[in-house]
Amino acid sequence: MKRTISALARNEPGVLAKMATEFSRYAANILSLAAGETENPQVSRIVACIEGDNAALDEISRYLEGLETIIQVDDLSRKDFVDRELVLVKVVMDPERTAQLMQVFEVFRASVVGMGQETITVEMAGDQERVEGLIHMLKPYGIKSMCRSGMIALKRGDE
Template sequence: MRRTLSALCKNEPGVLAQMAQECGKYDANILSLAAGETENPEVSRIVLRIDGDDAAIDKVERYLDSLDEIIQIDDLSRKDFVDRELVMVKVAMDREQTGQLMQIFEVFRANVVGMGQKTITVELSGDQERVDGLIQMLIPYGIKSMCRSGMIVLKRGDE
């Protein structure tokens, strides 16, 4: 089962490593990990998208919640949230394919950020389904390299 955990934690060295290590202890695979400062520079938000059985993920969540460095942890899988991810993709390109690629980029509202003689690089920000959709459309053209930021999330509404 896939779950999304969002943790507010003290912005201190080692917190991220400790969280990742704990996931491994319980055989919870990290699918996506994003971390960064919040509006308060002393607090970071770490978002973990993890896969594992419910019991393992529950153990990870309970352990993380017990750490002094963790201010608050939420399992957003059971809540309504907004998610975004950034992806940059370098795709093989030849003159005959340029028009087709540009149409794909337009449909997904991806921005061209670099161009070489044989490749074109685009960026896209969106929810996971949109990012996955662009990647699937570009596979037949030959993805030369790709980098994904990891999913970032916030709860919807006033919470």
């Protein structure tokens, strides 16, 4: 089973390490992990996409809720949420296929952010499905390197 957990945590050393230790203890695989400051500089939001046994994932959520550095834990998998991920992809640039490559970028609204003699680097932000789609379309051109930010997410609506 896959889950997306969002936690508000105090900005203190070791919070991510404690979370990662707990994921490991219950044999949960971290698929994506993103952390950053919120509107309050003393609080960070940590979004973790994890995969594992249902019972273990429930235990992890309960453990996180009990940590004094954690302010709030939400299992977004059980709610309607908005997610985004940033990807940077460096692709082989073949002069004969540049027009086709540019069409792929246009379809996915990916922006060119760098160019070399043999490669072109693009960035794109979108939900995981869209990011996966871009990667799938670029593989035949030759991906030289890639970096993904990890998913960030918020609940939809006023909550």
